[in-house]
Amino acid sequence: MKKRVALLYGGTSSEHEVSRLGYEYVKELIDRSDYEPLPVYIDISGEWHITLRGKDLAAYPTGREGGSLYTDYGFIKIDAAIPLLHGAGGEDGSVQGALEIAHIPYVGARVSESAVCLDKAYAKAVASSLGIPTLGCVYLTKSESVDEALRRTKETVGLPAFIKPARLGSSVGAYPVNTEDEFTKLYPLAREAANGPVMVESLLTDKRELECAFCEINGKKLITPPGEILIEGFYGYGEKYGGKTETRAVADVDGEIRDRLIGYSRLLGESLGLRHLARLDFFLSGEEIYFNEINTFPGFTRESLYPKMLLAAGIDLKKALSSFIEDAIRDRPI
Ligand SMILES: Nc1ncnc2c1ncn2[C@@H]1O[C@H](COP(=O)(O)OP(=O)(O)O)[C@@H](O)[C@H]1O
Numbered sequence: 012m013k014k015r016v017a018l019l020y021g022g023t024s025s026e027h028e029v030s031r032l033g034y035e036y037v038k039e040l041i042d043r044s045d046y047e048p049l050p051v052y053i054d055i056s057g058e059w060h061i062t063l064r065g066k067d068l069a070a071y072p073t074g075r076e077g078g079s080l081y082t083d084y085g086f087i088k089i090d091a092a093i094p095l096l097h098g099a100g101g102e103d104g105s106v107q108g109a110l111e112i113a114h115i116p117y118v119g120a121r122v123s124e125s126a127v128c129l130d131k132a133y134a135k136a137v138a139s140s141l142g143i144p145t146l147g148c149v150y151l152t153k154s155e156s157v158d159e160a161l162r163r164t165k166e167t168v169g170l171p172a173f174i175k176p177a178r179l180g181s182s183v184g185a186y187p188v189n190t191e192d193e194f195t196k197l198y199p200l201a202r203e204a205a206n207g208p209v210m211v212e213s214l215l216t217d218k219r220e221l222e223c224a225f226c227e228i229n230g231k232k233l234i235t236p237p238g239e240i241l242i243e244g245f246y247g248y249g250e251k252y253g254g255k256t257e258t259r260a261v262a263d264v265d266g267e268i269r270d271r272l273i274g275y276s277r278l279l280g281e282s283l284g285l286r287h288l289a290r291l292d293f294f295l296s297g298e299e300i301y302f303n304e305i306n307t308f309p310g311f312t313r314e315s316l317y318p319k320m321l322l323a324a325g326i327d328l329k330k331a332l333s334s335f336i337e338d339a340i341r342d343r344p345i
């Protein structure tokens with residue numbers, strides 16, 4: 012019998028639309044001889060929907076029958092779920108927690124690993140503890156005044172600096188700042204967008220953005236050679252989703268840099284207990300590599316760098332997805 016796999020998509024973050032596109036791609040890729048995909052749309056307010064017999068129904072994950080969704084038409088048994096969700100409320104351990112409680116096996120990083128990776132400063136702290144270079148950073152909570160934030164920034168990273176919410180993606184609320192005036196004007200905007208912790212880092216003006224893919228297939232953890240986002244300056248929301256940014260599935264970098272990036276990614280993948288898939292992002296400035304962030308559910312649209320890097324490494328995406336699902340079922344929440 013085919014296994015029913017819930018494809019969770021949409022979500023409450025600014026990456027809602029990217030998630031929809033990811034769903035379209037995964038729906039095509041999933042092996043229909045083994046799996047029956049069940050679309051579960053999470054709307055922007057966080058409600059779960061499924062369509063049954065042409066009717067839109069609210070769905071709730073529950074532990075009944077060893078993992079199911081409850082709807083007005085009763086319980087629907089789920090064999091596994093793929094949370095194709097990005098950012099807060101999807102990639103941060105919250106949906107993963109709901110699936111754990113419902114005993115539904117799911118693809119991707121588990122609760123704590125997801126939460127640590129979603130906060131860029133926490134992930135950097137782990138990287139630093141492993142001897143992987145990161146940019147200096149100040150971590151500021153919501154309660155810190157602008158004056159206090161500026162004082163701590165000047166004391167540690169100095170100006171110019173880069174302000175960004177620690178737990179948002181898509182470059183929302185992220186700003187380079189050169190002067191105290193700019194800091195005073197833009198920090199409150201970042202704080203408002205963040206609605207949570209904000210970090211301030213040293214500003215890199217001359218850098219390349221290189222990323223490695225982590226992929227776990229049939230028990231083997233693989234790291235691909237780095238790909239690259241070809242961008243000058245700041246990789247903002249418009250560049251990410253305006254469809255104009257050029258990427259390379261395999262970056263043109265020298266062997267020593269490539270090997271260091273692969274080594275750092277492998278160390279992070281193992282130390283953080285990543286599962287199935289993740290993208291590890293770095294900056295290269297001159298000869299210096301800095302770890303930047305980890306996405307535990309990287310963009311998975313046809314245009315996204317992550318699936319392109321796997322393809323370039325000779326990995327069959329259909330087989331990779333089947334392997335993720337089977338491993339999730341073996342490693343099911345108790
Ligand atoms: N310290 C920095 N110096 C210069 N540019 C940065 C710095 N940090 C981030 N950026 C730019 O902002 C973009 C978004 O920041 P990032 O930390 O990757 O967050 P996210 O992708 O989750 O929004 C990066 O791709 C890069 O172009």
Ligand SMILES: [Mg+2]
Pocket residue numbers: 292304
């Ligand atoms: Mg990024």
